[in-house]
Amino acid sequence: xxxxxxxxxxxxxxxxxxxxxxxxxxxxxxxxxxxxxxxxxxxxxxxxxxxxxxxxxxxxxxxxxxxxxxxxxxxxxxxxxxxxxxxxxxxxxxxxxxxxxxxxxxxxxxxxxxxxxxxxxxxxxxxxxxxxxxxxxxxxxxxxxxxxxxxxxxxxxxxxxxxxxxxxxxxxxxxxxxxxxxxxxxxxxxxxxxxxxxxxxxxxxxxxxxxxxxxxxxxxxxxxxxxxxxxxxxxxxxxxxxxxxxxxxxxxxxxxxxxxxxxxxxxxxxxxxxxxxxxxxxxxxxxxxxxxxxxxxxxxxxxxxxxxxxxxxxxxxxxxxxxxxxxxxxxxxxxxxxxxxxxxxxxxxxxxxxxxxxxxxxxxxxxxxxxxxxxxxxxxxxxxxxxxxxx
Amino acid sequence: xxxxxxxxxxxxxxxxxxxxxxxxxxxxxxxxxxxxxxxxxxxxxxxxxxxxxxxxxxxxxxxxxxxxxxxxxxxxxxxxxxxxxxxxxxxxxxxxxxxxxxxxxxxxxxxxxxxxxxxxxxxxxxxxxxxxxxxxxxxxxxxxxxxxxxxxxxxxxxxxxxxxxxxxxxxxxxxxxxxxxxxxxxxxxxxxxxxxxxxxxxxxxxxxxxxxxxxxxxxxxxxxxxxxxxxxxxxxxxxxxxxxxxxxxxxxxxxxxxxxxxxxxxxxxxxxxxxxxxxxxxxxxxxxxxxxxxxxxxxxxxxxxxxxxxxxxxxxxxxxxxxxxxxxxxxxxxxxxxxxxxxxxxxxxxxxxxxxxxxxxxxxxxxx
Numbered sequence: 001x002x003x004x005x006x007x008x009x010x011x012x013x014x015x016x017x018x019x020x021x022x023x024x025x026x027x028x029x030x031x032x033x034x035x036x037x038x039x040x041x042x043x044x045x046x047x048x049x050x051x052x053x054x055x056x057x058x059x060x061x062x063x064x065x066x067x068x069x070x071x072x073x074x075x076x077x078x079x080x081x082x083x084x085x086x087x088x089x090x091x092x093x094x095x096x097x098x099x100x101x102x103x104x105x106x107x108x109x110x111x112x113x114x115x116x117x118x119x120x121x122x123x124x125x126x127x128x129x130x131x132x133x134x135x136x137x138x139x140x141x142x143x144x145x146x147x148x149x150x151x152x153x154x155x156x157x158x159x160x161x162x163x164x165x166x167x168x169x170x171x172x173x174x175x176x177x178x179x180x181x182x183x184x185x186x187x188x189x190x191x192x193x194x195x196x197x198x199x200x201x202x203x204x205x206x207x208x209x210x211x212x213x214x215x216x217x218x219x220x221x222x223x224x225x226x227x228x229x230x231x232x233x234x235x236x237x238x239x240x241x242x243x244x245x246x247x248x249x250x251x252x253x254x255x256x257x258x259x260x261x262x263x264x265x266x267x268x269x270x271x272x273x274x275x276x277x278x279x280x281x282x283x284x285x286x287x288x289x290x291x292x293x294x295x296x297x298x299x300x301x302x303x304x305x306x307x308x309x310x311x312x313x314x315x316x317x318x319x320x321x322x323x324x325x326x327x328x329x330x331x332x333x334x335x336x337x338x339x340x341x342x343x344x345x346x347x348x349x350x351x352x353x354x355x356x357x358x359x360x361x362x363x364x365x366x367x368x369x370x371x372x373x374x375x376x377x378x379x380x381x382x383x384x385x386x387x388x389x390x391x
Numbered sequence: 392x393x394x395x396x397x398x399x400x401x402x403x404x405x406x407x408x409x410x411x412x413x414x415x416x417x418x419x420x421x422x423x424x425x426x427x428x429x430x431x432x433x434x435x436x437x438x439x440x441x442x443x444x445x446x447x448x449x450x451x452x453x454x455x456x457x458x459x460x461x462x463x464x465x466x467x468x469x470x471x472x473x474x475x476x477x478x479x480x481x482x483x484x485x486x487x488x489x490x491x492x493x494x495x496x497x498x499x500x501x502x503x504x505x506x507x508x509x510x511x512x513x514x515x516x517x518x519x520x521x522x523x524x525x526x527x528x529x530x531x532x533x534x535x536x537x538x539x540x541x542x543x544x545x546x547x548x549x550x551x552x553x554x555x556x557x558x559x560x561x562x563x564x565x566x567x568x569x570x571x572x573x574x575x576x577x578x579x580x581x582x583x584x585x586x587x588x589x590x591x592x593x594x595x596x597x598x599x600x601x602x603x604x605x606x607x608x609x610x611x612x613x614x615x616x617x618x619x620x621x622x623x624x625x626x627x628x629x630x631x632x633x634x635x636x637x638x639x640x641x642x643x644x645x646x647x648x649x650x651x652x653x654x655x656x657x658x659x660x661x662x663x664x665x666x667x668x669x670x671x672x673x674x675x676x677x678x679x680x681x682x683x684x685x686x687x688x689x690x691x692x693x694x695x696x697x698x699x700x701x702x703x704x705x706x707x708x709x710x711x712x713x714x715x716x717x718x719x720x721x722x723x724x725x726x727x728x729x730x731x732x733x734x735x736x737x738x739x740x741x742x743x744x745x746x747x748x749x750x751x752x753x754x755x756x757x758x759x
Contacts, residue, residue, distance in 0.1 A: 258758040278661035282394040368646035373642035
């Protein structure tokens with residue numbers, strides 16, 4: 001019998017009766033995972049109860065005043081690694097990785113993009129060569145957020161150079177503490193280092209760290225990427241909230257900055273933010289009514305365009321202040337913080353919104369081909385072995 | 392509340408769509424609008440008699456369906472998809488809303504059955520946010536003089552509802568001069584209505600802002616229908632049309648434009664649904680009229696109209712371009728959609744007028 005809201009509430013009450021939320025935070029989180037109250041739609045024994053996904057909201061509400069996980073640094077683990085491990089991992093891998101991933105004892109990062117393989121990810125060249133029960137990995141990855149405090153990474157590497165690019169990839173869990181893994185901060189347009197370059201030199205990974213079959217890495221990666229876009233485009237906002245809210249607040253507080261031109265542009269963007277918000281709400285309604293719509297692919301695209309236009313308007317509106325910047329120091333940051341930084345940072349950081357997690361151009365291709373059913377561009381590299389591709 | 396369509400709404404859509412597919416294909420519309428009687432009153436009677444569209448907004452006690460703005464919006468989407476030349480927006484939405492709001496009880500029963508058709512004698516470009524121009528006067532409390540230009544649905548109306556100040560007058564069409572002018576939108580022609588010592592009956596109060604904002608918010612659904620037809624028709628065309636030995640729809644330059652149009656339409660649907668959903672709370676006996684509810688409805692209507700107006704025009708313009716030469720001909724029905732889209736953009740408040748209204752509604756004041 002499927003669990004309903006009442007049953008979940010009873011589970012939470014029973015759990016709270018046995019575990020004191022004012023005690024040790026980590027012990028509490030571990031116990032919450034073991035009680036199946038981490039992500040209720042996961043299977044029993046793996047932090048869930050096999051319940052409908054929307055019941056997670058009930059759990060979050062009931063446990064709102066207890067110790068929480070830290071979603072910022074855990075984004076990649078929760079949003080990408082976990083669903084992939086759940087779908088493609090062995091029982092041993094699921095048991096080994098999911099609990100510390102959820103509690104935050106082990107942070108995850110993602111070793112996908114390379115300097116020569118961004119939008120065309122399947123062309124990546126990091127090699128993994130089999131050596132008995134181990135794989136030896138060599139190559140370079142880039143845009144790796146959080147690599148400097150990660151315990152594990154999800155890694156896609158090339159295991160066969162003689163077949164076309166999509167067919168020669170294999171998916172691994174990479175031990176970030178293994179010898180040969182070197183993480184270097186990558187200074188960005190904002191001045192800080194949110195991302196890293198990761199150099200992999202003779203890194204030895206046990207075959208038990210392989211996720212899915214040899215040569216099936218592209219299919220496994222699709223699961224990860226799909227979940228990434230849901231994570232990026234999916235957050236609900238209130239009307240007039242988010243980036244448009246920041247601009248509107250300044251607008252209201254400082255009448256001396258207002259001009260007719262800025263007013264017209266602000267009203268236009270406010271409308272666009274509102275219709276985008278409504279489309280997001282409608283998408284979530286469709287999902288919970290069991291009608292998964294194709295609208296999801298478009299949400300990230302909309303937010304990228306909007307964030308860039310709004311953050312640009314914000315700077316322009318501030319006049320002299322728009323010429324200043326809050327902090328150029330070269331420092332590490334754990335996560336993107338639009339709200340804790342100044343307007344200059346927001347303007348510069350928003351430029352990444354149309355590049356990270358699939359460029360806007362790639363997302364338009366996805367909409368055109370998978371939603372609208374338009375023919376794909378001719379693929380010149382489709383049947384060419386990876387080793388013969390021009391690079 | 393929900394932004395999705397209910398089962399009842401989908402059933403209503405299916406009946407309207409089936410009937411329009413039979414009776415109102417592009418060839419039929421083209422033939423009709425080139426004739427002396429552009430409005431298809433046979434189709435209108437059938438829609439009213441068989442599906443009851445004329446009385447959707449009218450409470451059951453007055454012979455209507457007692458439905459809400461949500462169902463009306465679904466009908467408008469379908470009528471937009473076929474640029475149907477029927478007086479639904481003018482009679483069953485604008486005139487009916489004016490009568491309901493005035494508390495009228497007799498005429499509304501005639502309208503509900505579809506036997507009588509009415510038009511609200513205001514210019515199609517009247518904005519909800521400005522006072523109506525005072526071009527009609529009343530003497531002796533019953534004789535109307537003056538003219539109103541650009542009235543849609545006037546040439547097929549049996550009754551004209553004429554706002555004079557804050558009062559609403561009903562006038563029988565046989566006493567009124569209606570001059571149809573050549574209209575940009577062939578499927579919703581406009582006319583000049585002239586009153587000269589025309590007897591009228593005062594039937595109640597008229598609140599222009601409320602009626603026109605309601606109409607504008609629902610017009611967004613018609614615009615959504617226009618945009619959807621253009622998008623899907625263009626999509627089929629660019630999959631079939633070959634140039635340079637490839638379907639033109641396989642070129643990235645075209646695909647990206649289509650993806651952007653699709654995204655605009657997805658957001659138009661959400662905005663139009665939201666407006667219909669909130670406006671639904673402005674009909675029926677339980678309608679809430681506290682300031683916050685009214686402001687919420689006006690805001691949703693302004694957002695939906697300003698967005699959907701521009702999206703419909705943009706999608707129609709892009710569709711003409713993507714059809715190439717054929718898009719510029721009278722042979723292809725696309726021109727009817729572009730003409731409807733552009734005319735509707737100007738109707739019941741331009742997109743800019745609706746955005747300006749948001750300055751107050753969303754607390755984004757302009758420069759002093």
